[in-house]
Amino acid sequence: MATFLGSVFLLIAGYIIYSKAVEKIFGINDQNPTPAYQHSDGLDFVPISWWKGSLIQLLNIAGLGPIFGAVSGALYGPVAFIWIVIGCIFAGAVHDYFSGMMSLRHNGEQFPALVGRYIGPAMKKFINLFSIVLMILVAAAFTAGPAQLISSITPLSFMAALVLVFAYFILAAVLPVNKIIGKIYPLLGAILIFMAAAIGIALLFSNKQIPNLTLKNLHPAELPVWPLLMVTISCGAISGFHSTQSPIVARTLKKESEGRKVFFGAMIGEGIIALIWAAAGMTFFGGTNGLQEALAAGGPAGAVNEISQSLLGTLGGILAILGVIILPITTGDTALRSSRMMLTEVLASVMDTNGKWKVLLITIAVGVPTFYLSTIDYSFLWRYVGWTNQVVATVMLWTGTMYLLKQGKFHWICGLPALFMTAVVSSYIFYAPEGFQLSYQTSMVIGSVISTVVISWYIVQIYKHRNLQNNSGDTKAA
Template sequence: MLSFIICFALLLGGYFVYGKVVENTFAPDDRETPAVRINDGVDYVVMPQWKLFLVQLLNIAGLGPIFGAMQGALWGPVVFLWITFGTIFAGGVHDYFSGMLSARNDGASISEVCGIYLGGVMKNVMRVFSVVLLVMVGTVFAVGPAGLIVTLLKNAGISGMFSSTEVWLWIILAYYFIATFISIDKIIGRIYPIFGICLIVMAVGVIFGIFTNPAYTIPEIWSNFTNMHPDGKPIWSFMFITVACGAISGFHSTQSPLMARCMKSEKQGHFVFYGAMVAEGVIALIWAAAGCAVYEVTGGLSTGLKEILANGQSAAIYDVCIKTMGSVGVALAMVGVIVCPITSGDTAFRSARLVLADWFKIDQNKIQKRLVLCVPLLAAGAFIGHLDYAIVWRYFSWTNQTLAMIVLWTASMYLYREKKNYWITAVPATFMSAVSMTYFVCASECLGLSTTIAYPAGIILAALFLGIFLHATKKPVKAA
């Protein structure tokens, strides 16, 4: 349990100490933000800081820091280290720069930001990459909750039209259309802060239930500093890819511009972007601790945790909530496994609309122009929603972390151009390059080669990317 407390303290300290270092490096000032300067009443709307934080947290969190962290717990308490240091030195840095660089460029979507600092080719790659990823994320976050709702209704003895997954899929997609289409402060700005609070309350309830139940003990890192995965999957780089949102996630960079368009001051960025990532890291740490403490530990973290995870996201979250909070946990679990995915899904589609709007220079002030983008996006979502869920989701983790890698290299180039300390982004960018490339070479859904080949290949490719970046820094900076 001491390991958990130390990691929790490090996360909080990281926000105040390293988060301040990151903020001072970027140096926010008093210039007019896009929300003030543009203020179109649709996507550029000034919102109070507390709402910005809670909406950002809900947008980037969803089920990511819950299910990914529980899967990460299969490797044992060593996962605490990645969640803690990954959040402080990689995830928080990534989220801060993706939001602040968007704010500095009129609230541009992340693909446009990457194009500004990495060139036109990367801009087009990121445009396609972002839209495809966002539509996939939005779709899987519709299919999952739809299936769970039907399961709950059938268990309650309710049948008929509303016991069909197909019906609920279309209901959720219809909601996505409304939330994607209307002004950001009508639904997202009003309701989502409440759900953000529920996400935090659920995490607090879980850790309180663990601390107060003598049957549960959070294992110490120093007593279990080994690979405890029941299937023997290597820590490098599978654990780093699996935890995803709990430490660093490229999906966050697609969401940060939403709040970058709603900030009244650049100085809110530390709390909104870096702070939301630290909050997500804390939530992930709690759920990883639950995965380690609630289930059988003898012979490694194998029996109970692996079995419950095999039953799916919903079953795992529901089980932990019941065991740590009893009947109160049921309601919170339903918020976690139904509402949170839906709220991440609709902002994914909203972000996809904004990426396309930036790409094709389509003004979003008029309803007709928003319809031109919303209708085909939701139509694509409806089509993908009828494909095999496993196929759609298979490549998400890798593409997610690869996107984070690209965004960190983008931030590094920005800092170089501004003659600032680019190592605070170049180091995590190199690390994530090694993680992403190693996984791509050895994962069965990618090249499927042995770790003997994948490990050196990942390191060589990461070194190559760093070399390309350092070579670029030798060139004279063009005048703005």
């Protein structure tokens, strides 16, 4: 129990202390007009209060991610607490802050446009496609599950429920951000917080002992912690999906100082939610062996439902059903909205994208493949979401690093987690079942080689920008 409570304390301390350091390095100025006012369009650029923005951001980035991912990651034992705390403070929250604030500084630009600015047009083209594919995969993966549950508790067939969910998706993607998202999401965000807090409190006062820290890998199947844990628990530690969601809220902020509360704060909140569910997973079923049996029997949804009903009774059952239906839907709809915004930026260079009908047509263009993918096997989709998600996170961290390098600021706050995540994704894809399925040793060697190449590139960039800044200083002095 001490490890769990200590982890919660560290996350809160991380927000109080480290978020201010990150904000200071970034450098805010409330005199700068924000995109919400500069580009007000009544659709995406609409001023919203920071507290609503925080709850919208939390719901956008969270959904079922910090619940299902954390419960699955709990199979590794208390070592999952370490990854959630360190990953959330020094990687995930930094990633979210820079993705949101850089968008704010650049007229509400989407993630691929930011990549193009700071890493180059070739990477922008790659990440445009990669990000839109991720958004479609996420929207599809978070549609089938709710539709199946709706069809099981109502007279609707699976296809009817799917059509119903997608009708809502289209509406949420094309209506002004303050109509559905701005009105409903703060309430749903509050429900997500209440659900996690209720589980956490019930767990603390139950007769079950939350395990304390051990570095031993407790996974029943003896799967390696590195790099699998870092992909299994993404939401709650670091998730590239967040960099596609932050621009949605960045286009609504009234001033730059709100960014720390909205972007850094929401990520810390998600980390606490992940801690609670990781603790519940490794505690409720009597250890990781019991958790593995529960996951094999009913998957993460079944495990969450059993935990909720047992700890909270009828209320828990209601919350579990609400969570499994509503939370993934709120992730899917903003994923579709993000893909619409990204495709709009791509098409803006070759055609006029203004007008309600064009917005609807672009939404349908990304909605059709999403709908098709939602009809195939959910587990197949989810396998590819994990690695794709963390690649996007890695690229966003490198984008933040290059931004700080060009600004002549302390770039290591993005550079070090970027190097870490580069090693994660480089080794994971060669070992994972959805990847090349090479031996563990071979995968680690290849990952190390790729990481060494990237470190060399980073060092070159450091010296390159240092020389540019020195030459610029000499020119000004002359």
